Amino acid sequence: MFRYVVRRLLLMVLTFFGATFVVYALVFLNADDPIQALVGDRPVTATQRLVLTERYHLNDSFLQQYWYYAKGLLTGDFGTSLTGRSIKDMLADAWPLTMRLAVMAIVFAAIIAIGAGVVSGVRRGGIFDNATLLFTLVLLSLPIVVLAPLAQLIFGIKLGWFAPTAGKNATFMQLLLPAFVLASTVVAAELRVSRASVSENLRADYVRTARAKGLSRARVIGVHVLRNSLIPVITLIGVDVGVLMSGAIVTEKVFNIPGVGFNLWRGLRTEDGPVVVGFVSVLVIVFLVLNLIVDLLYAVLDPRIRYE
Template identity: 35%
Template sequence: MLVFIIRRFFQSIGVLLIMSLLVFLGVYAIGNPIDILISADATQIERARVIAAFGLDQPLWLQYWLFLKNAAAGDMGHSFVYGTSAMGLILERLPATLELAAAAILLSAVLGLPLGLWAGLRPGGIAGKTIMSLSILGFSLPTFWVGLMLIMLFAVKLGWLPTGGRGEVGMLFGVPLGFLTPDGLRHLLMPAFNLALFNIALIIRLTRAGAQEALTQDYVRFARAKGLRSRRIIGVHVLKNILIPIITVVALQFGSIIAFSIVTETIFAWPGVGKLLIDSIRVLDRPVIVAFLMLIVVMFILINLAVDILYSVLDPRVRLSEAQA
């Protein structure tokens, strides 16, 4: 395992370098932040002073080299707008996004697994067909529309839940978390469900397909021939063998949820990194944009490593030496 982790570490360094170059060039190409941050009435001397202060007067290759040098030391630059550390701004709002993403993943697993199992074990029943039909809606309905409908129904019409915001938070090891308070939990429900809807549908279909395939395998037939109860067959033999692809999807979707939580955070005014990214793009705050995207890359790398290690735990037939191929 140690050899595998070391190899993955060096692979990750290469991925980070390539992605950092692509991200840096991409952010550089979308526009000049000086045109937004400086008033049109500013003199050329004032413009030149601000450009020099931000380091934008340097050649692009030198800007990238300085970025790599500072990033290696843990400095992702300072925000053009706020004047503070870009990574500090992100880490300040990251707990809110992580809480929302974790709630969405938990909701996806809690609803998706049992519904998918039910549909897979009883594919011809009315309930199974209904579940699969509803899962298509989960794939099809746009996130922004679902979010607006949730607000209209549960906040405006029924008045059960707040329209947006994070609400009151509690502290756990110095980290503010909304689910620790009743008010924070009420604020969390709608955005978490909105973010989880696609993943619920995805897990339902994966679980159904895996369950139907597992039921035809010899080890399930042998378990039935031994007289094992259906509950044990499903819980031990079927569910355990279909967890590997589901864990892969759930883990990768966790990173995707964080990366693409922008729409949900904007609709529900959730104070996370997604909303910060939107605000930064509007003013072309390059350090914040680059720091956010690089953080997402690192998270995906770590998630993939964790998934490979979990493979060997769940299924001894899967070796880490094979996972690296």
């Protein structure tokens, strides 16, 4: 186990710098005039342009710019935005909100997907199974850019069941609707995988053996089938973290939540390259760490799996 973790950590380091290099290239190689994009239609004096150009090494080559950024990452310095604010401070303000929203979305998606997937897998071809199939098809056909404002309009403004916006000091109730909207981006796939996994495991030999030993149906499904069926679902949840982070850009913008997604959207709109690269770098770290945790959970869910 120790050697496996060490190997994975070394691969994570290479993946991290490879991903940040690609993101840095996508942001800065195609940037037209980030200084003018920042100020909009207002004029920029020659002195201001010179100061900003020197501060952000805009006259240096691309590889030199990335080298400056990589050196900062090694010391925990994510740089400074074009507005002069420390990106580390911006992350400190934005992450708590996004983490609360993401955790709520993951919990809601997991509960709905696993619960409905188990019932659908046990009762294949029934009314509930067909209803969940229709439900997942509808969710898959609605992109988050449509679903988020639609949910805000119907459930937040028209019906008044939820708060239409959240804000910086959002409460649990204010984050409910954004969390459900964000969970909808991953719940459909997780539900279908959960249903397929349960359906397959019900036909396995160990299930027939457990039933032959006289175990109750609830124990067979709740202990034996569910435990083995969770392995592909856990894998998908780890991958879905990236989907949630991309969906958070739209969700936080629509519901006015000043989290990571909102800051990324604002950085993209103003062509604030340091903000975009800094926030994406942290998202890469989160994605890599969570996928390592998911891989280690395999051995917990399935004793046959050993990392040697």
